[in-house]
Amino acid sequence: MQKMEKYMVLSKKKLGVLVERFLKEFQVYGPTEKNGIIAFEKISDWSELRLDVAGVPLLPPKKIFFPPEEVLFTFKIRNNNDVEIGDPLDKIKEEKRVLIGIRPCDVHGLTLLDKVFISEIVDPYYVTRRKNTIIICITCNNPTEYCFCNFTKSGPSIKEGFDLLLTDIGQFFLVEIGSEKGKDIINSNSDLFQEATENDLIKRDQKIREVEEKLSRNQLTGANELYQKLIRVFNDELWNEYGRKCVACGKCNFACPTCHCFDVYDVMELTLKEGKRVRKWDACHFLSFTRVAGGEIFRKERISRVKQRIYDKYCYPVDEFGSIFCVGCGRCIHVCTAGIDIREILKKVLGM
Amino acid sequence: MKNVYIPDIVTISEIREETPDIKTFKLIFKDKEVQRNFNYKPGQFIELSVFGYGEAPFSISSSPNQQNFFEITVKRVGDVTNALFKLNEGNAVGVRGPFGNGFPTHKFEDKNILFIGGGIGLAPLRSLINFVLSNREKYGELTLMYGARTPKDIVFKKEIETWKKHVDVHLTVDVGDETWKGTVGVVTVLFKEIEVDPKNTVAVMCGPPIMMHFVTKELLKLGFPEDQIFLSLERLMKCGIGICGHCNIGRKYVCKHGPVFTYKETKDFLETAI
Structure with missing residues (x-):
């Protein structure tokens, strides 16, 4: 994406007007609060948006592009000799969406998922939703004790992967343009935006420094050595503790912005003449995950499943995609049933 | 752009019983052009759908020299294979693929x-x-x-x-x-x-x-x-295209990097392959 050197400002009030305009044309998704839980949901009024919450929504934005459960196709069995298939993609193609209030770590998570879903072979559902969705990112203004994006280099600010980037600078948001789509939004709503001054940029940098300061309490370092060290400790005893502690509930898998595993199965209507093929998020922590027909399970020991997830974040993707698959959002720490802190594991691996 | 998750319909043109629980199914795509363009290498696999029961991976057991049909040889061990064994010649199933590297x-x-x-x-x-x-x-x-x-x-x-x-x-x-x-x-x-x-x-x-x-x-x-x-190697390849994660062994995906590996390659997986 070509970065355009143009900065605008948008008053907080006028952001409301912009969102109301979006609502007329798009499905709008953003962080909302319900019963004390922050979640990315479809909104119908701009006042539902929560842009200054601490940390990130419970489930990552992958659910907007790769839903927890989705129909891959429908089928009608005419008779045993003929089957008619319905492709849901046409409907998905018509959707136009805006995702607003996504933090840099989560945008980073989406760019990592892109490497999996949009490679030589393209996942049509994911890529269609990615193309249909405008990304309006907000520079992180409120990290939590779980956050460690300073280690994964995926926050609190971001250089690409968004159409527009907002940074809270007090009365205003500083607005950076990340794509042609972003430029179009500014152009067609030019009454809401003003050109930014040098002072606004200074305020932005100050804001980012403040957040970086907060994040510095997390003292994990040495990301560059992680890959080599992981290869060395694959059979180390350090894993035993986590094999014992982990309850293999799969919450860390589901809460992870880069976990992409899914199961595939058929669901039949009661008529037994019609049905659908469905995919559903799956978790490498589950015992059933590697079961093949006949009953063999390749990762029977829980320790092997704990390792699988860690290695599939910090080691295997480095070979396959050239980057680690962790954005430091801390969701896996937040949700862990057994109280496992992935940063502690990393510290042990790194010999800290 | 073809939707990679949607199978093409094939007709079971012949069923041969190999053993009490293994059968060979001769398959022909309904769409003649799909059949013509279905080129594969020994060692590659397909994803077979029995609609209503699901999808499972099977090695192709026929030689690519056969142009007008292909065969899979299946052991009755799971849901999909049990459903497949109830079908008759003339019945329709779905096929995606071929997937994997095949034998070099x-x-x-x-x-x-x-x-x-x-x-x-x-x-x-x-x-x-x-x-x-x-x-x-x-x-x-x-x-x-x-x-x-x-x-x-x-x-x-x-x-x-x-x-x-x-x-x-x-x-x-x-x-x-x-x-x-x-x-x-x-x-x-x-x-x-x-x-x-x-x-x-x-x-x-x-x-x-x-x-x-x-x-x-x-x-x-x-x-x-x-x-x-x-x-x-055998793993449960669900998507066949390196996304669903089920066939991963350490650094490699059996579906897209394999299923054929040299022993030397498997030693670099980190996880044990065999």
């Missing part, structure tokens, strides 16, 4: 080939053996070691007889019966019966992980270089 047959040229199969693992090897036989002059001596549970469980019985003209065939069963006059024991006992020159021979195997583990050990003892031992 160009690397086998001018070499002797030792095929080693266990149980239903002979299915992908049948594709390879028939492919090799139709280009016989390109390869050296051919040897097959095959093990089944009992004499009744031996697949491709008639075809194995025809292979004997060109292939030095050695069979064994775990448990014999009154009709069985041959070798009894696991596949590795057949090493006593054969003579191979590890310097100019590739070993190609498919079977249960435990069989491949012990066969590989024997091959290494015989002096086979690690990169001349080819394994076709």
Whole structure:
């Protein structure tokens, strides 16, 4: 994406007007609060948006592009000799969406998922939703004790992967343009935006420094050595503790912005003449995950499943995609049933 | 852009019973153009849909020289295979693929080939053996070691007889019966019966992980270089395109990097492959 050197400002009030305009044309998704839980949901009024919450929504934005459960196709069995298939993609193609209030770590998570879903072979559902969705990112203004994006280099600010980037600078948001789509939004709503001054940029940098300061309490370092060290400790005893502690509930898998595993199965209507093929998020922590027909399970020991997830974040993707698959959002720490802190594991691996 | 998750419809044109729980299904795409463009290599696999029951991966057991149809040889062990076994000739199922790398047959040229199969693992090897036989002059001596549970469980019985003209065939069963006059024991006992020159021979195997583990050990003892031992691995490939995660072994995805790996490659997985 070509970065355009143009900065605008948008008053907080006028952001409301912009969102109301979006609502007329798009499905709008953003962080909302319900019963004390922050979640990315479809909104119908701009006042539902929560842009200054601490940390990130419970489930990552992958659910907007790769839903927890989705129909891959429908089928009608005419008779045993003929089957008619319905492709849901046409409907998905018509959707136009805006995702607003996504933090840099989560945008980073989406760019990592892109490497999996949009490679030589393209996942049509994911890529269609990615193309249909405008990304309006907000520079992180409120990290939590779980956050460690300073280690994964995926926050609190971001250089690409968004159409527009907002940074809270007090009365205003500083607005950076990340794509042609972003430029179009500014152009067609030019009454809401003003050109930014040098002072606004200074305020932005100050804001980012403040957040970086907060994040510095997390003292994990040495990301560059992680890959080599992981290869060395694959059979180390350090894993035993986590094999014992982990309850293999799969919450860390589901809460992870880069976990992409899914199961595939058929669901039949009661008529037994019609049905659908469905995919559903799956978790490498589950015992059933590697079961093949006949009953063999390749990762029977829980320790092997704990390792699988860690290695599939910090080691295997480095070979396959050239980057680690962790954005430091801390969701896996937040949700862990057994109280496992992935940063502690990393510290042990790194010999800290 | 073709939706990679949507199968093409194929007709089951013939069903052959190989053993009490293994059948070979001859399949033809309904769409003639899809059938014409369906090119595959020995060792590749397809995802087969029995609508209403789901999808599962199967090795193609026919040779790519067959242009008008292809075959899979299936053991009844799970939901999809149980449903498949209830279907009749003429019925429709779905197919996606072919997927995976297949056997690197160009690397086998001018070499002797030792095929080693266990149980239903002979299915992908049948594709390879028939492919090799139709280009016989390109390869050296051919040897097959095959093990089944009992004499009744031996697949491709008639075809194995025809292979004997060109292939030095050695069979064994775990448990014999009154009709069985041959070798009894696991596949590795057949090493006593054969003579191979590890310097100019590739070993190609498919079977249960435990069989491949012990066969590989024997091959290494015989002096086979690690990169001349080819394994076709089994995992539950659900998507076939490297996304769903089920077939991952350490650093590799069986569906897109495999299912065929050299033993040398599997040593770099970190996780144990066999």
